[in-house]
Amino acid sequence: xxxxxxxxxxxxxxxxxxxxxxxxxxxxxxxxxxxxxxxxxxxxxxxxxxxxxxxxxxxxxxxxxxxxxxxxxxxxxxxxxxxxxxxxxxxxxxxxxxxxxxxxxxxxxxxxxxxxxxxxxxxxxxxxxxxxxxxxxxxxxxxxxxxxxxxxxxxxxxxxxxxxxxxxxxxxxxxxxxxxxxxxxxxxxxxxxxxxxxxxxxxxxxxxxxxxxxxxxxxxxxxxxxxxxxxxxxxxxxxxxxxxxxxxxxx
Amino acid sequence: xxxxxxxxxxxxxxxxxxxxxxxxxxxxxxxxxxxxxxxxxxxxxxxxxxxxxxxxxxxxxxxxxxxxxxxxxxxxxxxxxxxxxxxxxxxxxxxxxxxxxxxxxxxxxxxxxxxxxxxxxxxxxxxxxxxxxxxxxxxxxxxxxxxxxxxxxxxxxxxxxxxxxxxxxxxxxxxxxxxxxxxxxxxxxxxxxxxxxxxxxxxxxxxxxxxxxxxxxxxxxxxxxxxxxxxxxxxxxxxxxxxxxxxxxxxxxx
Numbered sequence: 001x002x003x004x005x006x007x008x009x010x011x012x013x014x015x016x017x018x019x020x021x022x023x024x025x026x027x028x029x030x031x032x033x034x035x036x037x038x039x040x041x042x043x044x045x046x047x048x049x050x051x052x053x054x055x056x057x058x059x060x061x062x063x064x065x066x067x068x069x070x071x072x073x074x075x076x077x078x079x080x081x082x083x084x085x086x087x088x089x090x091x092x093x094x095x096x097x098x099x100x101x102x103x104x105x106x107x108x109x110x111x112x113x114x115x116x117x118x119x120x121x122x123x124x125x126x127x128x129x130x131x132x133x134x135x136x137x138x139x140x141x142x143x144x145x146x147x148x149x150x151x152x153x154x155x156x157x158x159x160x161x162x163x164x165x166x167x168x169x170x171x172x173x174x175x176x177x178x179x180x181x182x183x184x185x186x187x188x189x190x191x192x193x194x195x196x197x198x199x200x201x202x203x204x205x206x207x208x209x210x211x212x213x214x215x216x217x218x219x220x221x222x223x224x225x226x227x228x229x230x231x232x233x234x235x236x237x238x239x240x241x242x243x244x245x246x247x248x249x250x251x
Numbered sequence: 252x253x254x255x256x257x258x259x260x261x262x263x264x265x266x267x268x269x270x271x272x273x274x275x276x277x278x279x280x281x282x283x284x285x286x287x288x289x290x291x292x293x294x295x296x297x298x299x300x301x302x303x304x305x306x307x308x309x310x311x312x313x314x315x316x317x318x319x320x321x322x323x324x325x326x327x328x329x330x331x332x333x334x335x336x337x338x339x340x341x342x343x344x345x346x347x348x349x350x351x352x353x354x355x356x357x358x359x360x361x362x363x364x365x366x367x368x369x370x371x372x373x374x375x376x377x378x379x380x381x382x383x384x385x386x387x388x389x390x391x392x393x394x395x396x397x398x399x400x401x402x403x404x405x406x407x408x409x410x411x412x413x414x415x416x417x418x419x420x421x422x423x424x425x426x427x428x429x430x431x432x433x434x435x436x437x438x439x440x441x442x443x444x445x446x447x448x449x450x451x452x453x454x455x456x457x458x459x460x461x462x463x464x465x466x467x468x469x470x471x472x473x474x475x476x477x478x479x480x481x482x483x484x485x486x487x488x489x490x491x492x493x494x495x496x497x498x499x500x501x502x503x504x505x
Contacts (some may be wrong), residue, residue, distance in 0.1 A: 004300070086263055088370065088440070089433075094270065095371035097277065098284030099353075102291035103376065107345050109295050115341040117302030118316050125307060 033082030043071045214239035265447055266368055266440070286366035290352035294345065323347055327491050332498035339497060342383075346376065347490040350435065354482035357442055358475050365482070368439035370432065377432035380493045385423075388500030400503035431492055438485050442478045449474055 042049045045067060046056050057075070060068035217239050270279035301309075301316030309317050323344045328336040353372065357365035367373050388397040401423050402416045449471040456464035 086267060088263070088266060089436075091371040091374050092267075092281075092283070092369060093371075094277065094279045094281065095283045095287075095369055096375050098280060099287035099366065099372035100375050102284075102287040103345075103349055103372070106291040106294055106349055107342065110298065110345045111341045114295060114298035114302060115320075115344065118298055118313075118320060119340075121302065121305055121313075122317055122320065128307075 030082050283366050283369045286356050293352045294348040327494050331494040350489050351486035365439040368443045373432040373435040377428040381428040384496040384500045391501050
């Protein structure tokens with residue numbers, strides 16, 4: 001609470017305390033009431049008033065006067081009234097006036113001046129907080145949207161990447177299969193060719209060997225026989241037969 | 252040892268205060284009247300200070316005033332009248348703070364007197380409330396429907412109306428304002444008497460036997476705290492009953 005408000009409150013409290021301290025309750029005491037009653041006493045058939053009249057009444061009462069006895073009893077009742085407290089439930093008019101005026105002034109001040117300022121302040125704050133909450137909601141929704149979009153794009157990218165990988169893998173597999181089949185074909189071709197070459201070389205070697213062997217054999221035979229076989233065809237036949245027999249002998 | 256011969260003042264001396272200003276005129280001012288003026292100044296000062304600060308995060312007077320408005324709006328009006336009762340918010344807030352400040356002087360040192368322990372303002376405010384709820388009812392429902400709804404509540408067997416209608420009439424015309432006034436007044440009277448009793452007892456025992464004075468003094472402290480609570484509670488009850496009566500006039504079905 002601001003210092004000025006505390007100061008104002010203290011002034012108000014001090015004013016109330018000083019103007020009517022607790023010890024000063026009710027101006028009228030029982031004693032002062034009796035004193036007033038006695039001072040203002042007036043009796044029917046008795047001259048004078050106040051204390052003189054009371055004294056005179058006492059004299060007549062003591063003398064045995066019946067009327068004086070009745071007057072004395074009435075007066076005693078009046079005096080006993082001094083002991084009675086005022087009825088607490090009956091409102092004091094002056095208090096109604098001051099309290100009522102205070103309330104009416106306060107109500108007018110509050111209704112047209114003080115209350116609307118504070119209430120507007122509260123409503124402005126409520127509005128500001130509501131706006132902030134709305135902004136936050138909107139931003140959260142936007143963020144969620146961006147995130148969803150980003151996640152969708154990420155998922156697309158992942159799918160694309162997976163597709164590319166699969167495609168590359170397929171391509172690699174097909175290339176490999178292609179290369180493998182080509183290599184196998186080449187190998188088979190080379191093997192075939194090599195086999196053919198080997199066969200041809202073998203045949204050539206055999207043929208060469210045969211002719212060489214026949215020449216050597218003929219030479220040897222001629223040297224042994226001392227003659228030459230005239231018919232070449234017959235010579236060859238002889239040699240071949242010989243070789244065949246040698247081969248058979250070797251087997 | 253004359254321990255219990257306490258000088259307890261006559262009851263009227265605890266409540267009736269002498270006039271000290273404009274004596275013997277219709278506008279004579281006494282302590283009770285001055286407390287009402289103080290309650291007005293304090294309420295107005297509180298709201299003036301609250302409206303002047305305009306902080307986003309309220310502190311001090313602003314917190315008290317705003318919490319008060321919030322309390323009257325949400326815990327009183329919305330619970331008893333509903334959203335259309337918001338137009339009575341300035342009146343009910345004023346009523347709450349005025350009654351509370353008038354009561355709380357009961358425990359303020361050197362003053363120690365609840366202004367509402369005098370019948371003047373409880374009765375005057377109760378009559379204002381009485382007038383308001385009748386005017387609200389007649390304006391909202393029309394004279395005939397308002398009194399018909401009040402005197403002949405629906406759902407009661409027709410024969411019972413012979414009994415119910417006079418009771419209801421007595422209630423809305425007499426019992427409601429009187430009970431409103433007497434409840435506040437009697438609570439404050441009782442509280443003031445309790446505090447005076449224990450204060451006088453403590454003082455008297457302190458003058459004679461020192462140790463036993465501790466007990467009534469402890470009770471006095473507890474009762475002072477209790478009376479702070481009662482001051483707020485009675486302000487709340489006065490305000491919420493006002494709201495209930497206005498709500499009943501606005502919405503007869505409740």
